[in-house]
Amino acid sequence: MITNNLITQNLNTILEENLKLAKEINPQEVNVLIHEIKAANRIFVMAAGRSALALKMAAMRFMHLGYTVYVVGEVVTPAILEGDLLLVASGSGTTSTVVSAAEKAKKQKATVIAITADAESKLAEIANHLVLINAATKTDFGTAVSIQYAGSLFEQFTLFLLESVFMTLWQESGLTKEDLWPKHANLE
Amino acid sequence: MITNNLITQNLNTILEENLKLAKEINPQEVNVLIHEIKAANRIFVMAAGRSALALKMAAMRFMHLGYTVYVVGEVVTPAILEGDLLLVASGSGTTSTVVSAAEKAKKQKATVIAITADAESKLAEIANHLVLINAATKTDFGTAVSIQYAGSLFEQFTLFLLESVFMTLWQESGLTKEDLWPKHANLE
Amino acid sequence: MITNNLITQNLNTILEENLKLAKEINPQEVNVLIHEIKAANRIFVMAAGRSALALKMAAMRFMHLGYTVYVVGEVVTPAILEGDLLLVASGSGTTSTVVSAAEKAKKQKATVIAITADAESKLAEIANHLVLINAATKTDFGTAVSIQYAGSLFEQFTLFLLESVFMTLWQESGLTKEDLWPKHANLE
Amino acid sequence: MITNNLITQNLNTILEENLKLAKEINPQEVNVLIHEIKAANRIFVMAAGRSALALKMAAMRFMHLGYTVYVVGEVVTPAILEGDLLLVASGSGTTSTVVSAAEKAKKQKATVIAITADAESKLAEIANHLVLINAATKTDFGTAVSIQYAGSLFEQFTLFLLESVFMTLWQESGLTKEDLWPKHANLE
Numbered sequence: 005m006i007t008n009n010l011i012t013q014n015l016n017t018i019l020e021e022n023l024k025l026a027k028e029i030n031p032q033e034v035n036v037l038i039h040e041i042k043a044a045n046r047i048f049v050m051a052a053g054r055s056a057l058a059l060k061m062a063a064m065r066f067m068h069l070g071y072t073v074y075v076v077g078e079v080v081t082p083a084i085l086e087g088d089l090l091l092v093a094s095g096s097g098t099t100s101t102v103v104s105a106a107e108k109a110k111k112q113k114a115t116v117i118a119i120t121a122d123a124e125s126k127l128a129e130i131a132n133h134l135v136l137i138n139a140a141t142k143t144d145f146g147t148a149v150s151i152q153y154a155g156s157l158f159e160q161f162t163l164f165l166l167e168s169v170f171m172t173l174w175q176e177s178g179l180t181k182e183d184l185w186p187k188h189a190n191l192e
Numbered sequence: 193m194i195t196n197n198l199i200t201q202n203l204n205t206i207l208e209e210n211l212k213l214a215k216e217i218n219p220q221e222v223n224v225l226i227h228e229i230k231a232a233n234r235i236f237v238m239a240a241g242r243s244a245l246a247l248k249m250a251a252m253r254f255m256h257l258g259y260t261v262y263v264v265g266e267v268v269t270p271a272i273l274e275g276d277l278l279l280v281a282s283g284s285g286t287t288s289t290v291v292s293a294a295e296k297a298k299k300q301k302a303t304v305i306a307i308t309a310d311a312e313s314k315l316a317e318i319a320n321h322l323v324l325i326n327a328a329t330k331t332d333f334g335t336a337v338s339i340q341y342a343g344s345l346f347e348q349f350t351l352f353l354l355e356s357v358f359m360t361l362w363q364e365s366g367l368t369k370e371d372l373w374p375k376h377a378n379l380e
Numbered sequence: 381m382i383t384n385n386l387i388t389q390n391l392n393t394i395l396e397e398n399l400k401l402a403k404e405i406n407p408q409e410v411n412v413l414i415h416e417i418k419a420a421n422r423i424f425v426m427a428a429g430r431s432a433l434a435l436k437m438a439a440m441r442f443m444h445l446g447y448t449v450y451v452v453g454e455v456v457t458p459a460i461l462e463g464d465l466l467l468v469a470s471g472s473g474t475t476s477t478v479v480s481a482a483e484k485a486k487k488q489k490a491t492v493i494a495i496t497a498d499a500e501s502k503l504a505e506i507a508n509h510l511v512l513i514n515a516a517t518k519t520d521f522g523t524a525v526s527i528q529y530a531g532s533l534f535e536q537f538t539l540f541l542l543e544s545v546f547m548t549l550w551q552e553s554g555l556t557k558e559d560l561w562p563k564h565a566n567l568e
Numbered sequence: 569m570i571t572n573n574l575i576t577q578n579l580n581t582i583l584e585e586n587l588k589l590a591k592e593i594n595p596q597e598v599n600v601l602i603h604e605i606k607a608a609n610r611i612f613v614m615a616a617g618r619s620a621l622a623l624k625m626a627a628m629r630f631m632h633l634g635y636t637v638y639v640v641g642e643v644v645t646p647a648i649l650e651g652d653l654l655l656v657a658s659g660s661g662t663t664s665t666v667v668s669a670a671e672k673a674k675k676q677k678a679t680v681i682a683i684t685a686d687a688e689s690k691l692a693e694i695a696n697h698l699v700l701i702n703a704a705t706k707t708d709f710g711t712a713v714s715i716q717y718a719g720s721l722f723e724q725f726t727l728f729l730l731e732s733v734f735m736t737l738w739q740e741s742g743l744t745k746e747d748l749w750p751k752h753a754n755l756e
Contacts, residue, residue: 008595010739011602014732015590019583026579031572038575050379052756054628057455057621060267061723064618068717073268076379077453079248079433080261083378090379101477101756105379112378153632153738153745154752156731159625163727167720168578174717175574181717188718190271190300191238191264191278191293192616192665196407198551199414202544203402207395214391219384226387240568242440245433245643249535252430256529265641267621289568289665341444341550341557342564344543347437351539355532356390362529363386369529376530380428380477426755436643449644452755455624456637459754466755481755488754566647566676567614567640567654567669 018160021150025138025161033135037091037117038169040133041071044089044115050076050105054159055093062166068187069173076105086113094118095139095158097125106130119162137161206348209338213326213349221323225279225305226357228321229259232277232303238264238293242347243281250354256375257361264293274301282306283327283346285313294318307350325349394536397526401514401537409511413467413493414545416509417447420465420491426452426481430535431469438542444563445549452481462489470494471515471534473501482506495538513537582724585714589702589725597699601655601681602733604697605635608653608679614640614669618723619657626730632751633737640669650677658682659703659722661689670694683726701725 041047047066049059056075063073074081076090084090090109094102097120106116107130118131121139128134139149139158150157174184229235235254237247244263251261262269264278272278278297282290285308294304295318306319309327316322327337327346338345362372417423423442425435432451439449450457452466460466466485470478473496482492483506494507497515504510515525515534526533550560605611611630613623620639627637638645640654648654654673658666661684670680671694682695685703692698703713703722714721738748 008599010736011595011598011732012590012593014735014739015593015728018728018731018735019587019590023583023587026576026583029576029579031575034575035572048379053753054625057625057628061618061621064267064621065717065720067268067270075267076377078266078268079252079263080255080266081377082255082375099756100480101380104476108379152731152735153629153748156629156734160727160731163724164579164582167582167716167724168575170720171578171582171716172575175578184717187270189264189269189617191236191296192289192663196411198548199407199410199544200402200405202547202551203405203540206540206543206547207399207402211395211399214388214395217388217391219387222387223384241565242437245437245440249430249433252433253529253532287568288668292664340543340547341441341560344441344546348539348543351536352391352394355394355528355536356387358532359390359394359528360387363390372529377429380475424755440643443644443646451643452753454642454644455628455639456631456642457753458631458751477756484755563646565640565645567612567672568665 018152021152021157022161022164025157026164028138029165030136033133034165034169036133037135038172040089040115040117041066041169041173045087046072046074048074048076048081048084048088048090050090050102051093052099052101054155055095055162058159058163058166059091059093061163062170065170068184069170069177070187084109084112084114088114090114090116092116092118092127093120093162094127095121095155097122097127103127103130119165121158135165137165206340209340209345210349210352213345214352216326217353218324221321222353222357224321225323226360228277228303228305229254229357229361233275234260234262236262236264236269236272236276236278238278238290239281240287240289242343243283243350246347246351246354247279247281249351250358253358256372257358257365258375272297272300272302276302278302278304280304280306280315281308281350282315283309283343285310285315291315291318307353309346323353325353393527397528397533398537398540401533404514405541406512409509410541410545412509413511414548416465416491416493417442417545417549421463422448422450424450424452424457424460424464424466426466426478427469428475428477430531431471431538434535434539434542435467435469437539438546441546444560445546445553446563460485460488460490464490466490466492468492468494468503469496469538470503471497471531473498473503479503479506495541497534511541513541581715585716585721586725586728589721592702593729594700597697598729598733600697601699602736604653604679604681605630605733605737609651610636610638612638612640612645612648612652612654614654614666615657616663616665618719619659619726622723622727622730623655623657625727626734629734632748633734633741634751648673648676648678652678654678654680656680656682656691657684657726658691659685659719661686661691667691667694683729685722699729701729
């Protein structure tokens, strides 16, 4: 049987690693993201693996706020056009499907914002704007930044960051919880 | 090694079973479906298992034609409202998640159309309109209607039927292939 | 109001186009596919758009027969290894994500089988085996082979072909409908 | 333009709400979850909405550790059987599809563990074991526990909790990052 201490300790480690990243974030970069979300005709999100799941959690909340949001790869997602925003996340900035989507979006004159841990990556080069997260990337096997597995810290913090983006958009909107509730899916 | 004849024979059997169903369809019911698709503010589709995949194939095409379409259960699907259409498919008409969604949609005063093989089912009772397919249902282990496995024939014909609905809507629209092409997802 | 004749006529057109393709299929190619499905440790399926949905319909049936099947891109899909089969479908044989996956699978020494309409495509070159379908591809705007929209006929026939593959595997297995039923998802 | 302070403040609020929950967790309940994950033949996960996305993030990691994991509702998910574990998450403990799945799993004699914020809920009654999270639930419009929107805190903390479960399982396994890497999906 595992000691209860180990579980508590791991929970603390994970939260403290995220707290440390929160102190290193550049709020100005997040501000630009918020500005572009509000300015966009429609918001498209795309990532691979667990980063995609974090983006989907955010996408659902943006929909609750009244934005038109699409997840790239889902059945009813239309073509991206000029005036739309593509929000991508890739710790390494090298995920090939994500880099390829960013390139295609740029060709359509859509705005691309990348959440990434590598400001020198291919993805960072393509994107119009970056939100840098100082987390270890998936194939970085060191423990300097995080003792967690692979890209876990990047993926967790991507979620947290977008939760704070949602919270900020919500506060600005002046809408109440009761105002948003009717947008929630009601057939499940 | 399987005889080549067996493969050819099975392919023919499957297509002939679908041809037989095509002769038994009531075009008036399909006409109502087409009318409601055109009249709806937004189209929601829902089913379980392979029927859900057939509906998703149709949903993608309806999106290409310019309709606003949502798959129930996907991340960015909003609440259904009065003026929307819920299109469901269930061979038996008893799939609990589908029946439950149909009931909830009716409470919102959305229109519900059910593609089903059982006109006496719970789902048939709830729906505003039916499109009846005379196929064996998933738990009907007889071979009178189909020698295929479980609901296979129902699922195949649901796809075919909706392909002909799309084709009819497309012909009516007067749009060319080139007109529709720009709607296709362009980031994959 | 649309004439009922138009609906009936479109349904017949679609089924006849599929019947025509059935006559042109090379059963020997399908035989190889069946052989490789039975020989594989695990089966991975991948495609884009509506072809992906057709493959998923087949994947579910292969699972019912007792095969270990994964859809590339789903959350719990593991790495492909030597001894596994990657089954892909692309009308044009040029879909970039599919071509890229086929290349990666080949590097892992997995077997790749491609269902395609173009025997000269990049995908056809990479694959160990082909199943050729003589259908118009998505960007082929002619009407010589099909008057349907874009890749519709290819996508429909991919489904049909795999339904006959399933039916053949099932007949060979000697299992009854009742034997397969307990494999069906039982939590929905 | 939003003040940068607001973004920083929201990020801190979110992390502090999660830290507070971490102090209130009962490690013994998490210990039981870890024990059951290790004891199970196969692990099935299920939830609705954003809780489902949090569970999927965990499911992917459990797969990387070598467990056989399925997401209920995905195409290749087989029937649950005795000896399997169903892990569900519902803040309110009343989500109808989740309650229904838990009941069906119990009938199959599978073990059910529920992550929930309500120990008195229908789901809590059905489950073999609970992991209680002291977070506001989706329809609890007060601000005593969280000033975030709806079930956001519950969903975030479900992810965190399962990240610490993964980290603990990983530490116990003695496997290195390099050992786990080959399990990662390699076709994207």
